[in-house]
Amino acid sequence: MTDERKLLLLGLLRQTEMHGYLLNEHLDGFAPLTLKKPTAYNLLDRMQRDGWVEGREEATGERTRTVYSLTEKGENEFLRLLREQVPEYVPNESPALVSIGFLDALTPSEALALLERRREAAQAFRRSLGDSADDPHAHAGSGYLPVEYARRLADLDIEFLGEVVAHIEHGKDEKA
Amino acid sequence: MTDERKLLLLGLLRQTEMHGYLLNEHLDGFAPLTLKKPTAYNLLDRMQRDGWVEGREEATGERTRTVYSLTEKGENEFLRLLREQVPEYVPNESPALVSIGFLDALTPSEALALLERRREAAQAFRRSLGDSADDPHAHAGSGYLPVEYARRLADLDIEFLGEVVAHIEHGKDEKA
DNA sequence: TATAACATGTAACAAGTTACATGATTTC
DNA sequence: GAAATCATGTAACTTGTTACATGTTATA
Numbered sequence: 265m266t267d268e269r270k271l272l273l274l275g276l277l278r279q280t281e282m283h284g285y286l287l288n289e290h291l292d293g294f295a296p297l298t299l300k301k302p303t304a305y306n307l308l309d310r311m312q313r314d315g316w317v318e319g320r321e322e323a324t325g326e327r328t329r330t331v332y333s334l335t336e337k338g339e340n341e342f343l344r345l346l347r348e349q350v351p352e353y354v355p356n357e358s359p360a361l362v363s364i365g366f367l368d369a370l371t372p373s374e375a376l377a378l379l380e381r382r383r384e385a386a387q388a389f390r391r392s393l394g395d396s397a398d399d400p401h402a403h404a405g406s407g408y409l410p411v412e413y414a415r416r417l418a419d420l421d422i423e424f425l426g427e428v429v430a431h432i433e434h435g436k437d438e439k440a
Numbered sequence: 441m442t443d444e445r446k447l448l449l450l451g452l453l454r455q456t457e458m459h460g461y462l463l464n465e466h467l468d469g470f471a472p473l474t475l476k477k478p479t480a481y482n483l484l485d486r487m488q489r490d491g492w493v494e495g496r497e498e499a500t501g502e503r504t505r506t507v508y509s510l511t512e513k514g515e516n517e518f519l520r521l522l523r524e525q526v527p528e529y530v531p532n533e534s535p536a537l538v539s540i541g542f543l544d545a546l547t548p549s550e551a552l553a554l555l556e557r558r559r560e561a562a563q564a565f566r567r568s569l570g571d572s573a574d575d576p577h578a579h580a581g582s583g584y585l586p587v588e589y590a591r592r593l594a595d596l597d598i599e600f601l602g603e604v605v606a607h608i609e610h611g612k613d614e615k616a
Numbered sequence: 617t618a619t620a621a622c623a624t625g626t627a628a629c630a631a632g633t634t635a636c637a638t639g640a641t642t643t644c
Numbered sequence: 645g646a647a648a649t650c651a652t653g654t655a656a657c658t659t660g661t662t663a664c665a666t667g668t669t670a671t672a
Contacts, residue, residue: 385529
C-alpha cells in the first residue's frame with residue numbers, strides 16, 4: 265500500500281509545501297489510512313532521494329525544520345499514481361466483521377450486550393467526524409471527499425449493527 | 441490484525457473440522473480479510489503448538505493431510521477473542537479513497553473517464569457477491585453477515601462514485 | 617502422459633509500527 | 645524550572661506476502 269501513502273504525501277505537498285511535523289498532524293486527523301510519523305519521515309526521505317520532492321532547510325534560531333515541496337518530477341509521479349489508482353476498484357477489507365460473523369456462538373443476551381457497546385463506540389466515532397456542513401477540511405463544493413466517505417461508512421456500520429441487533433432480538437422472541 | 445485472523449480460523453474450525461487446503465479455499469472466497477495460504481498454514485502450526493487446535497493425520501494412499509479441530513482450550517480462546525472483538529469498533533481504513541481526494545488535479549473530462557472505469561469495476565465486484573437470496577454461505581435467518589456487509593459496502597461505493605461523478609458533471613456545466 | 621488440482625510448506629522480502637532517543641522552544 | 649509541544653529521526657520487531665519447492669492424485 266505504499267503507493268497510496270506516496271500519493272497522499274505528494275497530494276498534500278502539492279497543495280501546500282510543508283515540513284514533516286505539520287504533515288504528520290494533518291495525517292493524524294483526517295487521512296483515510298494510517299501513516300505513522302516514522303513512516304512519513306521515511307517516505308519523505310525516499311521521495312527526496314528519488315527527486316520527487318525537495319527539502320528546503322528553514323532555521324528558526326537553533327532549530328531547523330525541512331520544508332518539502334514537489335519537484336516537477338514529483339508532479340509527474342503524482343499524476344501517474346493518480347491515473348493509476350482512480351480507475352482501480354479495490355474493495356476495503358473489513359477485519360472487524362470477522363467477529364460479527366460468529367455472534368451465534370454467544371447467547372442472544374450476551375451478544376446484544378456486546379453489540380450495544382460496539383454501537384456506542386461507532387456512534388462516538390461518527391460524531392467525531394462532524395457534519396458535512398462544518399467540515400474544517402471542506403473543499404469548494406462538496407467537502408473533502410475521503411472524510412465524507414468516512415461519514416457514510418460510519419453511518420453504514422451503525423445501521424448494519426442496528427439490523428444485527430434487531431435480528432437477534434427477533435430470534436430471541438421466537439424462542440420465548 | 442493477527443487476532444482477527446486467529447478468530448476467523450478458530451471460528452471456521454469450530455463449525456467443522458478441516459484440513460488446511462480446504463480452509464484456504466473457503467478463505468479465498470468470502471473472508472472479510474486477506475489470509476494467504478502460507479499465513480494460514482503458519483497460524484495453524486502456531487495454534488497447534490499453543491494447544492488451541494489439534495491436528496489429526498488422515499491418510500489417503502500416499503497422501504496425508506492434517507485435519508484440524510478445536511481443543512477445549514481453543515474453544516475458550518475463541519470465546520475470549522470474540523468477547524474482545526465484538527464490542528470494539530475499529531473503523532475500516534479506506535486507502536482507495538486517497539486518489540478520490542485529489543481528483544481536482546485532473547481535468548473534469550479525464551476525471552470522469554477514470555471514474556467510469558472504477559465504477560464498472562465496482563459493479564463487477566458487486567455482482568460477484570451475488571444477492572442475499574442465493575447466498576451459498578447463508579446462515580439460518582440472515583445469511584453470512586460479513587458477506588452481507590460486503591454487499592452493503594460495495595453498494596455504498598457505487599453510490600458514492602455516482603455522486604462524485606454527478607458533482608463533477610455539475611461543476612463542468614457551471615464553467616460552460 | 618502431460619496438465620491441472622490437491623496438499624503442505626520454506627525462505628526471503630517488504631512494509632509499517634512500536635519504542636526509544638535527542639535536542640529545541642514554548643508555556644505554566 | 646518543569647512540563648508540554650515542536651521537530652526529526654533510529655533500530656528492532658511484527659506481520660503478512662511473494663516466489664519457490666515438493667510430492668501426490670485425478671483428469672484430459
